[in-house]
Amino acid sequence: MINFITSEFSFEILFLLFSVGAIGSLFLNKNDKLANFWSSFFSISSSIWGLIISICAISFGQDLLFSVGHSVFSVFSVSFHVDKLSAFFIFIISLISLFCSIYGIGYVKHFYKKYNIGALGFFYNTFILGMLLVVSSSNGIFFLLAWELMSLASYFLVVYDRNDEENIKAGFLYFIMTHVGTAFIILALLLLYKFTGSFDFDIVKSNMGLVPLYIKNLVFIFSIIGFGTKAGIVPFHVWLPSAHPAAPSHVSALMSGVMIKTGIFMMIKIFLDILQPVPVWWGLTILVIGSVSSLLGVLYALTEHDLKRLLAYHSIENIGIILLGLGSALTFTSLGLPALALLGLIAALFHTLNHATFKSLLFLSAGSVISQTHTRNMEEFGGLIKYMPQTAFFFLIGSMAISALPPFNGFFSEWLTFQSLFQGIMSLDFYSKGIFIFAVGSLAFTGGLALACFVKAFGATFLARPRSEEVKHAKESSFSLLFGMGALALLSLVFGIFSGYLGSFFEKIAKSFTFAQNVFYPSFSTDSMLKVGNSFSSVSAPAIFIFFAIIFLIVIFVTKFLINRNQKVTINSTWDCGTDLTPRMEITATGFSRSIIVILKGILRPNIKKEIVYNDAGSKYLPKSRFVILSIKDIYQAYFYTPLHKITTFLSLQIKKIQNGNVNSYILYIFFALIVTLFLAI
Amino acid sequence: MNILFYTILPEIVLLSIISLHLVKKNSEMVFLYGFQSIAIVLMLFCSFLTTGKLSLLLVTVVVLLAKVILAPLFFNKLILKHKLVFSVKKYVNTSFSLVIIAILIITAYSDKFTSLTNIIPANHASLSLAFSAMLLSLFLIVNSRGALSQIVAILSLENSIVAFAVFAELEQSAGLQIGIVFDIFVWMIVATMFVSMIQKHFGSIDVTSMKNLKD
């Protein structure tokens, strides 16, 4: 049975199911309900199948290599290599897409009659299929095919709501940035092809000796740019905050939770697996990039009052955290400390899983809120906890998880990341130590700021009183949406409590890497505890959970039965100091974060614009209305992308001048071409 | 006969090109073109005399008809119809164009093209003359501002190529020659029709007035 599940045939079934879901819904595009049903049915069943395959593959199976058919192009072959790392990512993809698809059943109803549901189903299934192919492909060109397919499908999903001009612009920015990133990836793969003679990853890995060091360094840089654009590291992140909010919410969850991880997957695969051995500065560079990304990600998140943009920036932050784990793993492999490298890798993998879980949860609940209130602006929310209690509860769990509060899963993966960094501080030389210390500092700072940001997000959205009329009409979401969110919330808790067991799961995956073979080290986890290196430190998740549960129960018990025993509990309005309570009395999201912004204004460059409209433009005494516009200067656009755009436009217009409309000059060009060629070539 | 064939005729071709650069009137251009074509006809006639193939005589007659008689006729009708007497404008003034002509002739005689002009070593001088004529015709196309002068320049380019072919002893079969002449003839007709159209739409045959298609 296990053999069948982990066989080539079952993978082909997996891909086939998604393809059928895609193409079928395209044909059913005339009937909205049927298309939705078809697409959801196939994506859900395929996701379940993917979960089964991946769990079996990691726990029991061997690596799976197979190829399908042959092509007229000799450099291309449809070949797959499903090792433990791929299986793990297939697990993540299937898990999240399962719950997003369940959520989608109800959510897509908003688009009935407005847009083509068949097309949505087509692109959605193709998107997931593309991601699965990306993580399991073994031939460089096939990988590029899957990569581009994934980007193409997600582009169409981002511009799906095409009546909004902003979405079109967001999609355009996304598509060109991912395409430029792909150009760098193609370049890196071509360089490897030049020296190893093949695009096949396994052949490249075994021929790594033929590749000179400077080429490896170039491949490293190009991979960082290419995969980093997809993953969203600063400064290539500019597409993320506009593209993720533009897509339908279940797609945003997939993009933010899963798609950007494919960039991480390739980075892990290329740096830790294919290109080994690597110089030390690679790992240190990734550490610096990770620290900077996470800090800047959370700072920009603080400045946002668009709920989905805020969540998108948090993805950038969490990618930074994952890169901290990856960077430390890379550094340790270069210095010959494979035991510690394993720790870093496990931290990175665990955080990948956790982030996928809680970020999708957050996006899904944000989606519920937004579809009820028809705005993404947090300033217009407020008091939703009374209208959408379950959604609020799930969002709360997601916020606690992302802020790394125990007993949820975020805490444990950040704990592991910290441990890996501490080990680095302990065992490395001065220069590297400094970078590790910087990394630890930024991680700590990030954690605190993330908590602040989510206090703002949760508070402004759900607490206090409604700040707009729309909120009062909000209703709780339907069952499919609640199921999707609830399942993910439960998983956040479960992954946290059972992180000890999961640790051994990750050890198996990490040990499948070449650098980790034949290494002896003390195990990182026993059944219930995570511990690091010969009792340096350890944490027990169940203990924490039980501890909190006990305290919680004691407090309730004491309050209910001891303190309030003889008191009558009445319900009254909140004390309001004599005036009427209005929604304007609570702190706004902008106000909450403004103080932090002002403290860090060197980095964030806030600015204020004030406008006044007077009743009488002549005398300017009595203002009719005032506008205060608070914004953050987008330094990436201003200093990098806009100048690039200006230069290209300038060059383009200059070159266009050769088409000057004068036929004599056209003949002159031919004349010159002739004379120059004759003189140069003879 | 030999001297005529090998030296005077190609020199006539070259001289006619140079003169084409210098004239001011359209009718003079047409006349020079006719003159050049006569030289070509004579070249073909000489080669007929040397090889004795009847097909070459046929070709000579066809070329005579097309280039020496009919073409100038068409052009003159065009000139009369649109009263294009003085429109032979050039980009580069006469003295500068003479300098460029000199440079081009020196280039054609340079070492780079020795292998080109040594295809038939005996005809080296004639081939160099023909090749220089080609380069000069090309320069004339670039330099001409009137549509008619551009046409004449293109036709003289074709003449120089034919001259080159004759001296490189590359006469092909008659069928080919006639096919080429027919092609050129149709080209001529099409081009003259276009000159009329240009005159109608733009009010002059100055090709630099057609500069609207840029973007």
Added chain:
Amino acid sequence: MELLFIFTFLLLASLIGLFTKKRLFIEFVSVFASIFALFGSINVAMKVVALGSYSPFSFLYVESFGAVLLLIISLIGLSTTVYSIQYLRQESAKNIIGPARVRQYFVLLNLFILFMFLATTVNSPIFSWIFIEATTLSTVFLISFYNKSSSVEAAWKYLVVNSVGLLFGFFGTLLYFTSLHSVDNGSIVSWNGLLNGATSLDPVIAKIAFIFVLIGYGAKVGLAPMHTWKPDAYSKAPTPLGALFSGALLPVAFVTILKFKTITDTVVGLSFSQNLLILFGTLSVFISAFIIFSSRNYKRLLAYSGIENAGIMALGFGFGGLGIFAGTLHMIYHSLIKSALFFCSGNFLLKYGSAKIKNIRGAINVLPFTSVVFVVGFLALIGMPPFGVFFTKLTILSAGIKNHQLFSIVLIFLVSLLFIGFLKHVTAMVFGKKPEDMSIKKESVWLIIPPLVLIGVVICLSFYIPPFLYTLFNNIVLHY
């Protein structure tokens, strides 16, 4: 034998237009001639696959590349003819052109296709030249079709630049003939004859000849810097003609260059012609990528895209090895996709009445089928998987990275730049709000079927190359 029939039918279809006034009859005969041409070409191609080459008479000769060209010309010719019928009907309905003009169109169209067939199949380089020159002459009136000053301007530039180019090509061809002094001048020299005589060709002459041929025929192909007539001609000619220009004429001229390339290669080795092709190819891609970025007219945009793809084909053949296979396949894909794109842009032009990009907005709402086909065609042309151009571009890049890595690297970035520019314009045209006064009517079926069929063929070819085509390609790789 089929070849003669093809020629006769096309000639008849052309002449019919001169003698009858019945529009339906002319259209019917044209379509019939094109369908016959398609079947005839497939027949010939099969024979070439079986025998290696096909030569029913001494003056006709078709080898593998010729067979591929015949297939391309006939398919594009048929789809253009079918599309033209409906296109011209709609233009007549708007009183843009009258019935006399329509007859003239079909006369010249069939002549154009006929001359292209002749240029491909005739067995002599000089006759090939004559017929390519004939295509110039038959199309120049098609460019000035609408009789506006801009059309005349475009036609004049087309005429002058192409004539100069073809005269260079003629001179180059003549130089190749210098190797054949001892041959009896009575017979017509064939391509194989030139190839066999290449051994006695002086190396320097071989180089000079190839340069003249490359620059001369390169003007017809549209390699920079001889490309300057292309944007003007494509934008002013009736839109269906753009398909024939870039889909059929470009490959014909390109293959002529390649035939001469083989002759030079036997004398001086591969690297000379390869380096030249790489240089001109890169220059073409460079210029077109930058100009597309700020393009304002979508028909000129398609012309520049043709220039870019001609550059990529040149690079494919210039890099050699795997690049030759990829270059040939790229030629086929480009012809099909570009024709489909031209047909879609014809639909845009008919509906919106303007060729400027900024006047086309919200096409997905106004012309849904056309927009979808247009977007699919754009994605296919730019190299998105799963379409075949993805593989051909990557293969060409891999062929280049071994020995010419700088050019490959530059090519990657230029192609990305081109993608950005092209995407910007496509997004602007397809999305957005439609103009206020635009009514939404059902699209005419016959305006959609030709591009749809072509894209369908591209999709099929992206996944599966039929064995007969595969054999043809292998022969091409061996020979060129």
